[in-house]
Amino acid sequence: MPIEISSLLPTDTAAATASAVTPTTASLQGSRILGIATQVRRLVAEGREICNLTVGDFRPGEFGIPDVLAEGIVSAVRGGHTNYPPADGLPELKSAIADFYADELGLSYSPGSVCVGSGARPPIYASWRMFVSPGDRTMSCLPAWNVGYYAHLAGSRHTFLETSAETNFFPTVEQVAQALPGTRLFVLNSPLNPTGTMIDDTVLAGIAQAIVDHNRTADRPTMLLFDQVYWMLTAGSNVHRSPVSLVPEVAPYVIHVDAVSKAFAGTGLRVGWGVLPEYLQPKMKALVGHMGSWAPRPAQQATAAFLRDRGAVAAYMDDIRGAVAARLDRFFDGIMGMRERGLPVDAIRPQGAIYMSLRFELVGRGFDDNEAIRAWLLEEAGVAIVPFQAFDLQAESGWFRLSVGAVSVAEIDQALQRVEDALRRLHLVKADAGA
Numbered sequence: 001m002p003i004e005i006s007s008l009l010p011t012d013t014a015a016a017t018a019s020a021v022t023p024t025t026a027s028l029q030g031s032r033i034l035g036i037a038t039q040v041r042r043l044v045a046e047g048r049e050i051c052n053l054t055v056g057d058f059r060p061g062e063f064g065i066p067d068v069l070a071e072g073i074v075s076a077v078r079g080g081h082t083n084y085p086p087a088d089g090l091p092e093l094k095s096a097i098a099d100f101y102a103d104e105l106g107l108s109y110s111p112g113s114v115c116v117g118s119g120a121r122p123p124i125y126a127s128w129r130m131f132v133s134p135g136d137r138t139m140s141c142l143p144a145w146n147v148g149y150y151a152h153l154a155g156s157r158h159t160f161l162e163t164s165a166e167t168n169f170f171p172t173v174e175q176v177a178q179a180l181p182g183t184r185l186f187v188l189n190s191p192l193n194p195t196g197t198m199i200d201d202t203v204l205a206g207i208a209q210a211i212v213d214h215n216r217t218a219d220r221p222t223m224l225l226f227d228q229v230y231w232m233l234t235a236g237s238n239v240h241r242s243p244v245s246l247v248p249e250v251a252p253y254v255i256h257v258d259a260v261s262k263a264f265a266g267t268g269l270r271v272g273w274g275v276l277p278e279y280l281q282p283k284m285k286a287l288v289g290h291m292g293s294w295a296p297r298p299a300q301q302a303t304a305a306f307l308r309d310r311g312a313v314a315a316y317m318d319d320i321r322g323a324v325a326a327r328l329d330r331f332f333d334g335i336m337g338m339r340e341r342g343l344p345v346d347a348i349r350p351q352g353a354i355y356m357s358l359r360f361e362l363v364g365r366g367f368d369d370n371e372a373i374r375a376w377l378l379e380e381a382g383v384a385i386v387p388f389q390a391f392d393l394q395a396e397s398g399w400f401r402l403s404v405g406a407v408s409v410a411e412i413d414q415a416l417q418r419v420e421d422a423l424r425r426l427h428l429v430k431a432d433a434g435a
C-alpha cells in the first residue's frame with residue numbers, strides 16, 4: 001500500500017502556507033491572466049462556445065513553429081543531443097544570435113554578450129537579481145506585463161509611470177528623466193504587451209539619452225531592461241529599433257531580452273536570451289546556471305540552425321506577420337465599425353505584437369468596473385479578454401487586451417457579431433449614429 005500523503009497534510013492550508021513560506025512568497029499572486037484562462041476552459045468544458053482572446057500564446061493549429069525549427073529539434077533528439085547544455089547556451093547559438101542582431105538590428109555584439117535561457121523570463125528574472133536589492137528603486141511604464149510580480153519578488157520600491165492612450169501607453173521623455181535619480185532598473189517593453197503599441201523612435205532616443213546623461217554623474221547607473229520579445233512582429237511598415245541603435249552610448253546600460261516564443265510562435269520550446277554588455281554576461285550566466293533555467297539542448301541546436309537560414313526566417317516572418325495582421329485588422333475594423341454605428345467601443349490600431357487595445361465605454365453606464373464588463377462579455381457574448389488591471393493599471397478606464405494567437409479569422413467574425421449583439425441588448429446606441 002503506498003502511503004497516503006494527503007491524509008498527513010494540514011487541513012487549514014492557508015495558515016499552514018503562511019507559516020511555511022516567506023512573507024514575499026505568501027503575498028505573491030499567481031498570474032491573473034492564467035486565472036481568467038482557467039475560467040474560460042471551464043466554460044468550454046461545459047459546452048459553451050467561447051472565443052478565447054486571453055492568453056499571450058498561440059494555438060499550434062493556427063500558428064505552427066517553422067518547419068526547419070521543428071525538424072531540427074527532432075533530429076537533435078534522435079541524434080542523441082540530450083545532455084546538459086553550457087549554462088549560458090551552446091556556442092553555435094550564441095554566435096548565431098550575435099550575427100542575427102548584427103544583420104537585423106545593426107548591433108555588433110560579441111557571442112560572449114549573449115546569455116541563453118529557457119525563454120525570455122530567466123534573463124528577465126536574472127536582470128532583476130543582478131541589479132536590484134530589496135528596497136532599491138525600480139521603474140516601468142503602466143500598463144506593464146508581469147513587472148509587478150518581479151518587483152514584488154525583488155522587494156523593490158517600484159514606480160509605475162502613468163501613461164495614456166494618447167501616447168500609445170508609453171511615458172514621455174520628461175517623465176522618465178524626472179524619475180531616473182535613484183532608480184536602479186528601468187523596464188521598457190516595445191512592441192508592448194498588453195497594448196499592441198510601439199514606442200516612438202524620438203521618445204526612445206530621448207529616454208536613452210536621459211539615461212546616458214543621468215549615469216554620467218550617478219553613484220550607481222540606472223540599467224535599462226529592454227524587453228523586445230515582439231520585435232519581429234511589427235505591423236505594416238513599422239520598424240522596431242533598439243535604444244542602442246538610436247543612442248549607442250547607452251550600450252553599457254542596456255540588457256535586451258528576446259526569445260523564439262513570440263516571433264516564431266514557439267512559446268513551448270523555451271529558448272530565449274539576454275544580449276547585454278559583455279562584462280556583465282558572466283553574472284547572468286551564473287544566475288541562469290544556478291536556477292537551472294537553461295534552454296533544452298535540442299531546441300538550442302535547432303534555433304541556431306534556423307537563425308542561420310535567413311531565407312527560412314524571412315519566409316516564416318512573412319507568413320506569421322500576415323496571419324497576425326489578418327486577425328488584428330479584422331478586429332480593429334470590426335470594432336471601429338461598431339463605433340461608427342454608435343456603439344460604446346474604441347480601439348487603437350495595432351502596431352506590433354499579437355495584441356490590440358480595446359475599450360468598452362461602459363463604466364458608469366450600468367457597469368461599476370472593468371471586471372464587471374469582462375464577466376458580462378464572457379457570459380453574454382462568449383468572448384474572453386483581459387482587463388488592463390491584470391497589467392497593474394488601477395484606473396477603471398475601460399481598456400482591455402485582446403490577443404489573437406489562439407483564434408482563426410472565422411472565429412473572430414463570429415465573436416464580433418456576438419459582441420455587437422450583446423452591446424445592442426444594452427440599448428446604449430447614440431441617437432445620432434447611423435445604424
Ligand SMILES: Cc1ncc(COP(=O)(O)O)c(C=O)c1O
Pocket residue numbers: 056118119120121122145189193227229258259260261267271272
Ligand atoms: C513582454 C513579454 N516579455 C517576456 C515574455 C516571456 O516570454 P517567454 O515565454 O519566452 O518567457 C512575455 C510573454 O508573454 C511577454 O509578453
